[in-house]
Amino acid sequence: MTDSSVTPISWNHHELVLLDQRILPAQESYVTCRDAGEVADAIRAMVVRGAPAIGISAAYGVVLAARKQQGEDPKVLEADFKVLAESRPTAVNLFWALDRMKRCLLELGQVDAEALEREAVAIHEEDLQANLHMGELGADLIEKSGRGNVLTHCNTGSLATGGYGTALGVIRSAYKRGLVEKVFADETRPWLQGARLTAWELCQDDIPVHLIADSAAAHVMKTCGATWVIVGADRITANGDVANKIGTYSLAVLARQHGVKFMVAAPSSTIDFSLTSGDLIPIEERDEDELKSLQGINIAPTGARAFNPVFDVTPAHLIDAIVTERGVVLSPDLDSMAALK
Incomplete structure (x- = not known):
């Protein structure tokens, strides 16, 4: 199930x-x-x-x-x-x-x-069992701060995992408890994982979702009652730095400015204890055309170049909580992350 x-x-x-x-x-x-x-x-x-x-x-x-x-x-x-x-x-x-x-x-x-x-x-x-457990642990954190709206980035649900989801699993669990009123989902350019995948998953499960342009996140945090930003991770280093879909770092900076809490939900297999900081994480860059076109239609002039990194690194000091199936790390750093070993 x-x-x-x-x-x-x-x-x-x-x-x-x-x-x-x-x-x-x-x-x-x-x-x-x-x-x-x-x-x-x-x-x-x-x-x-x-x-x-x-x-x-x-x-x-x-x-x-x-x-x-x-x-x-x-x-x-x-x-x-x-x-x-x-x-x-x-x-x-x-x-x-x-x-x-x-x-x-x-x-x-x-x-x-x-x-x-x-x-x-x-x-x-x-992975499925880890996601179900993380969902409950993350929902426990949301319960402490009270009912509200959440913002998420990229896709972290069943489509991205063995089932249920990491960040979206937390949102699913919190919604079932009545802790989430609605979800704001970033569109997540250039692949539009938020628009195409996250919004689709939430609609499949009848969870209220409002799709927003990536650049609308600050406005949503300021005016729409967002209490948490909840994201997944592609790699977490020993000090708690997090590599995730491009745009995640921006959200963490905006969340700190607006007093919105920032949660990362990921299985312990995402933690790379061999790397001491996010500066050491290899960042994938993909083809320029992914940024210059949309569903096969050019949206930029032929002569324009594009820089297309698909991940960025959020420093640990901007993260309020990392949720794994092994437990929750608040205000992550080298010492608190080591406890997950």
């Missing part, structure tokens, strides 16, 4: 079926992956996106590769691990999931597709 009507990742033992998030909400279409290369292509092309969902998909990609190499030496899967690892650079969940699958493979001593499948399914199921 996910408490959400959305199922973006389906596994049927021999194929990985992904809801194509590039064309939502206009069309619900699915992409079927039958080998690791096709999974990597789906991740790179944004068929599937969201840090936890990327990690889960990559784990199933390893299983698909293993089915063709049953009983062989683990080294035969090295190329498949490499192609999956190179699909997206910023989301640490991808590397966490691949490392977990690799440890399982090495412990087996040979390619055992059935055992690797059990590990991938466990990663998927554990």
Whole structure:
């Protein structure tokens, strides 16, 4: 039971079926992956996106590769691990999931597709349970500050995870308790994950949502009773700095200016304790045309260049709470984050 009507990742033992998030909400279409290369292509092309969902998909990609190499030496899967690892650079969940699958493979001593499948399914199921728990922990924080409106960025729901969602899971849990009146969802340029995906998910679950332009966030905080900004994360460093969808840093600065609390909800697999600060996080830059066009229509002059980083880093001192399935860190820093180890 996910408490959400959305199922973006389906596994049927021999194929990985992904809801194509590039064309939502206009069309619900699915992409079927039958080998690791096709999974990597789906991740790179944004068929599937969201840090936890990327990690889960990559784990199933390893299983698909293993089915063709049953009983062989683990080294035969090295190329498949490499192609999956190179699909997206910023989301640490991808590397966490691949490392977990690799440890399982090495412990087996040979390619055992059935055992690797059990590990991938466990990663998927554990993510869902983590999201459900995070939802309750985040709702507890909202309850302390009282009923109000929340603002969220990008998409952090069932589409981005193994089910229910991280930041959107918190919003779902809080709404069920009567703590959230309505949700303001940033459109999230250039891929419009807020407009196309978050608003769609909330409409599916009958949660009141108001879509806003990214640049309207300050006005909403000032005039519309927003009490929390709630976002997800693609990587969290040891000191509590957070890499998330481009525009998140701006929201944190605006929230601090307006006295609005700022919450990050993410599974512990998103924490990269090997990095001491957000300055060390690799920031993915994507093609200029993603920014210069919209659904295939040019919206900028041909001669204009575009700078298209798709993540930014929010420093820990702007974050009121990081919510994980292991617990809540208030005012994160090196010491408080270390407790999550």
